[in-house]
Amino acid sequence: FDHKKITVIFVLGGPGAGKGTQSEKLVEEFNFSHLSAGDLLRAEQNREGSKYGDLIRTCIREGTIVPMEVTIKLLENAMEAELKKRTTGEGWSNGLGRFLIDGFPRKLDQAFKFEEDVCLSSLTLFFTTTEEVMLGRLLERGKTSGREDDNVESIKKRFRTYTNDTMPVIEHYAKQNKVAEIDSSPSVDEVYKTAKDVVKKVFT
Ligand code: UP5
Numbered sequence: 150f151d152h153k154k155i156t157v158i159f160v161l162g163g164p165g166a167g168k169g170t171q172s173e174k175l176v177e178e179f180n181f182s183h184l185s186a187g188d189l190l191r192a193e194q195n196r197e198g199s200k201y202g203d204l205i206r207t208c209i210r211e212g213t214i215v216p217m218e219v220t221i222k223l224l225e226n227a228m229e230a231e232l233k234k235r236t237t238g239e240g241w242s243n244g245l246g247r248f249l250i251d252g253f254p255r256k257l258d259q260a261f262k263f264e265e266d267v268c269l270s271s272l273t274l275f276f277t278t279t280e281e282v283m284l285g286r287l288l289e290r291g292k293t294s295g296r297e298d299d300n301v302e303s304i305k306k307r308f309r310t311y312t313n314d315t316m317p318v319i320e321h322y323a324k325q326n327k328v329a330e331i332d333s334s335p336s337v338d339e340v341y342k343t344a345k346d347v348v349k350k351v352f353t
């Protein structure tokens with residue numbers, strides 16, 4: 150696809166910060182395409198015949214990062230499919246080519262590789278709250294989510310990976326003035342008000 154016609158916003162923040170929740174609301178309003186790296190990995194893990202199933206399952210349970218070649222390929226495929234799906238006629242006004250990429254990049258090398266192979270990001274929405282709040286949300290969700298990483302042991306490992314590997318990504322983009330930090334401690338609707346204003350300012 151034509152990489153110049155793509156706009157990408159990364160959505161980052163700790164486990165349970167609200168990336169998925171806020172991304173879903175944003176795409177509804179702004180007609181972007183929402184790609185969750187974690188969801189794509191979970192789908193690949195369960196796809197019959199996938200050679201990465203076991204690898205992905207282990208990484209997710211251990212809260213470590215899946216090798217970036219796998220994740221970037223899944224993202225590229227999903228972007229391509231999304232572009233095909235949307236009608237080309239109305240072009241940009243239809244949200245064509247605008248992507249919210251949620252939960253990626255989680256490590257600096259992934260950020261560099263994606264920007265080299267796919268395209269530059271315009272902005273990173275950075276949702277932040279305390280570990281205590283995130284832990285509470287994840288344990289609550291874990292009662293029904295069926296996610297293999299919504300348990301105390303995995304959550305602690307996810308926090309560690311986030312601090313060690315993902316925070317440097319955010320610092321990297323912050324130096325380029327490409328991070329909008331949003332406190333995600335308040336209610337979903339309150340957080341969304343702020344997120345919406347940020348995105349509006351960038352794209353209108
Ligand atoms: N909730 C949300 N907002 C709330 C609010 N304001 N007030 C009260 N409750 C709120 O939210 C989590 C829960 O909190 C939900 O129940 C929600 O209702 C509630 P959610 O929006 O799902 O938070 P999110 O930040 O998306 O949390 P998630 O658990 O998805 O974050 P992770 O970053 O841990 O998970 P992800 O799916 O991105 O990655 C999982 C694993 O995949 C990683 O650990 C890693 O092993 C692997 N991975 C890679 O290897 N590479 C990648 O590029 C991506 C993932």
Ligand code: MG
Nearest residue numbers: 168169187252
């Ligand atoms: Mg999520």
